[in-house]
Amino acid sequence: MQVEKYKLDGFNNDLLADHKRRFEFVAADVANVDDVLQKLEAFQIAIPSWALGTGGTRFGRFSGGGEPRSLEEKIEDVGVLHALNKSSGAISLHIPWDIPQNHQAIKTLAAQHGLRFDAMNSNTFQDQAGAPESYKFGSLQHIDKAVRDQAIAHNIEVIKQGIELGSKSLTVWLADGSSFPGQLNFRGAFERTLDSLKQIYAALPDDWKLYLEYKCYEPNFYSTTVADWGQSLLYVTKLGPKAYTLVDLGHHLPNANIEQIVSLLLMEGRLAGFHFNDSKYGDDDLTVGSINPYQLFLIFNELVEGMDARGMNHATDLGWMIDASHNLKDPIEDLLQSIQAIQIAYAQALIVDKEALVAAQKVNDVALAQEILQKAYRTDVRALVSEASLRAGGAIDPIGAYRKLQVRENLIKERGAKTVATGL
């Protein structure tokens, strides 16, 4: 399934007059509008290969139709997303769910869709068929060296797969921890995990980064061996300059001040990047921006401020990825909504009047500082996002185009109504 350009152009033409009116209205109030549009166009968010099929909960899974049956079809789906919004120009693979059989052919296919390979993701939270050792009691932390060695070897294998594809980073998320007091010696678990990570780190090419993701709880419910940003930072500081802390929005205890966390990690030069999702209660893996868009804006405000303070390139110096699970919506529609929500928060952060904010902070004008942030947040920037998409060759309204062009109906025709994506 390919989105044909002439059909997309026809769709855009029908919306153009209305779009132009809305764009000019908002652009009139944005001093740096060309800069904002250029940054929006450059900003690409990686799509994880596991987000293209219907996810489930621990109670069940209800399939959608036309799910990608192979890595090739997953790449085609990301190609559809990218054709529609021109902001999904990367795919993040999960090994062993998506092991390429022919690296050159996979690279060529991705290039045909304008995609590059973002961070590689290892998996030591599930046992694989035929593997001699079990991860039931952890992987890199395991008390048994044979289990740790198997997990280390797997991570090194994932790096090798990534080198073949042109990826430049490895994301390590560990389910390691304990569910009952007394089960684990915390210091021993930390030391074994650090030793395992050092061996993985030693296998990283010079131009690669290791992203260490943290999570406060789940699947273990008493302790997690990389539980929060402090623990992740402790590991990465001990590992070396190629190791960074990865922040996943849903991996915090309720009400955590995530914008402050990213600000300080950026200050220390240790922020790897971001996994986007949203939640109301825990790690709910809901569509980013669907529950708490103001928090997302505040996070982007700190990201932009912190990256600018260090002279960083917004688009390329950090890793940006969606990490969500879609069990009710069409995964592609959900991803289109996710990317739009991210772009909206990013655009709002870009239009914050930074000079005025700094001046207000200097004189402790609390009300004015709040007004300055909320003025940006309350600006309807959707036409800016649409304009950036249009200029890049995408759709003014990506979800509208997806429906009008009947992409899902075509995918079901091609693949069948009862397909299940690998890894789900």
Ligand SMILES: [Mn+2]
């Ligand atoms: Mn994540």
